Amino acid sequence: MRKFTKELFDYTGYDFSDYSQSSLNRRIQRIMILWKVENLEGLLQMLKNKPELISNFVHLLTVPYTSMFRDPTFFLSLRTYVIPYLRTFPLIRIWSAGCSTGEEAYSIAILLKEAGLLERALIYATDLNPFSLEIAKKGVYPLDYIKEYCGNYHKAGGLNGLSSYFTANYGHAVFDEELKGKIIFSTHNLVSDASFNSFQLILCRNVLIYFERVLQNKVIKLFHESLENSGFMGLGSKETLLFSDHLEYYKKIDDNKIWQKIS
Numbered sequence: 001m002r003k004f005t006k007e008l009f010d011y012t013g014y015d016f017s018d019y020s021q022s023s024l025n026r027r028i029q030r031i032m033i034l035w036k037v038e039n040l041e042g043l044l045q046m047l048k049n050k051p052e053l054i055s056n057f058v059h060l061l062t063v064p065y066t067s068m069f070r071d072p073t074f075f076l077s078l079r080t081y082v083i084p085y086l087r088t089f090p091l092i093r094i095w096s097a098g099c100s101t102g103e104e105a106y107s108i109a110i111l112l113k114e115a116g117l118l119e120r121a122l123i124y125a126t127d128l129n130p131f132s133l134e135i136a137k138k139g140v141y142p143l144d145y146i147k148e149y150c151g152n153y154h155k156a157g158g159l160n161g162l163s164s165y166f167t168a169n170y171g172h173a174v175f176d177e178e179l180k181g182k183i184i185f186s187t188h189n190l191v192s193d194a195s196f197n198s199f200q201l202i203l204c205r206n207v208l209i210y211f212e213r214v215l216q217n218k219v220i221k222l223f224h225e226s227l228e229n230s231g232f233m234g235l236g237s238k239e240t241l242l243f244s245d246h247l248e249y250y251k252k253i254d255d256n257k258i259w260q261k262i263s
């Protein structure tokens, strides 16, 4: 596997060498079954023969699962602790890193709208998977998902009905241009790309869990350098800063995985 990830990096520029080995193994096994290749050499050869398969390979290798207002109490905490801080800025910059198909970014946009802050905010939503970003940019999700999203929205302290932010069209929910216009979606690889702005809030939820400790540390350093003093970092329910080299610069706000950078 080590040899495979190294050769994959040399050939494609995607570096998966410090991803969690157990999850990587499982997903590569699945791809090999799906693509009917017998071993890692065969898989690499296939990618070399058909470079058009590379983005599909990256898509299958990463885990795109997400939802709107995922872990609703996290969003309740954002309302309580982070919104009052954001209110003090004339221009609010937020980074949703590893945004997958965009549901987290739209959830944040709704939160800001309900706090009266959307107009002066910009949300940068990034992922390494171009397939997911195409869906994110459209902001169109199957109505089948919306029942779950509505439940999450209410548990997250939503002030209206979620339906006031989308139009139903042929079995899909089309989210409003007003929200979409405040989100910039683009590719960004947390392993290899640099910081591109400074932010008052960085969300990177359910992404670090797929990385080995050494890569988690590297990515947290990137966030540390991109976060303004007193800014907030939000992680996923199974993620923590406790083992990071930067722990001394952060205080934990509550049990909902929100950390504040100490000035």
Ligand SMILES: C[S@@+](CC[C@H](N)C(=O)[O-])C[C@H]1O[C@@H](n2cnc3c(N)ncnc32)[C@H](O)[C@@H]1O
Residues within 6 Å of the ligand: 062, 063, 064, 065, 066, 067, 070, 097, 098, 099, 100, 101, 104, 126, 127, 128, 129, 132, 188, 189, 190, 191, 204, 205, 206, 207, 236
């Ligand atoms: C499980 S989803 C989490 C989505 C969302 N943050 C949430 O919590 O619902 C993990 C996302 O991380 C992205 N990802 C994995 N490795 C990445 C990397 N090196 N750079 C940027 N995004 C990455 C995947 O493409 C996937 O969309």
